[in-house]
Amino acid sequence: MQSVNNKKIAYVSLLVAIALIFSYVEILIPFNFGIPGVKLGLANVISIISIYLFGPYIALVIVVLRILLSGFLFGNLYSILYSLCGGILSIIVMSVIKKTNKFSIYGVSMCGGVFHNIGQLIVAMITVNQMKISYYGPILIVSGMIMGLLVGFLSNQVLIRLKHMFDSDKIIS
């Protein structure tokens, strides 16, 4: 539904590569709170700036490519499944929230973080067939919010500096 041109291909590839590096760097940082699923989500910076610079569809492509590649490189089939669910849900929700034009980038990224975790939680619930995740939900919501704020701050800083490269009315900062 959008025209493909060389410029877009180049930008998408570049962003996927950068997101891959972010994923890898995150593995190097020991971020262990003993709670599965709590991570920095640095690669989400790429997801967010993709939504703001290129729109939801290209952002979705970038996210799926990044997850598949980093899954084959660093992870396994299950990690791909979890990340896909979380990543796709996160992009969809972020795009919807952004379209309402009522929230700043911080609101968008908070939702992104929270729904990324919720997506992963849903896959975990299906995998182990347990509906009772009583205490886990609140933890994921709060950590998703906090990480979302951090990612939002970083994304904002990146977008401010990239503004001159793209149509300035496509960017809200």
Place this chain on the structure above:
Amino acid sequence: MKKSDFLLASAMVTIALVWFLTAYFFSSKGTMVYVYKDNNLIRSCPLEDTGEYSIEDNGTTILNYVINNQTVDVTFATCPDRLCVFQKSISRDGESIVCLPHKIVIKIVSDTSFNNEDYDAISK
């Protein structure tokens, strides 16, 4: 940050808080420990049975857990991230320790809120 962001954040925190309080006040002290592997119940025992237990796969131990003082804690696992070992020890109904790589779930159930999916009735 705009005002609507703060509203969104407060809404999320409220939902998380309500969820947590609901889980806490509706939970009762557990009485039974159920261990699931690959969604199959492999063993169950009362929470009073103090001791060290291990779960094996083809003869090798893949996870050790300890029941002590009416709480269950995972002490050893062969999964790559060992998150199950780091998880807090559990004691109340509904709490569980999960090892996703091994597909092991250890959960605490109490007689009052019984998980009807597995058994129709238990006679003691």
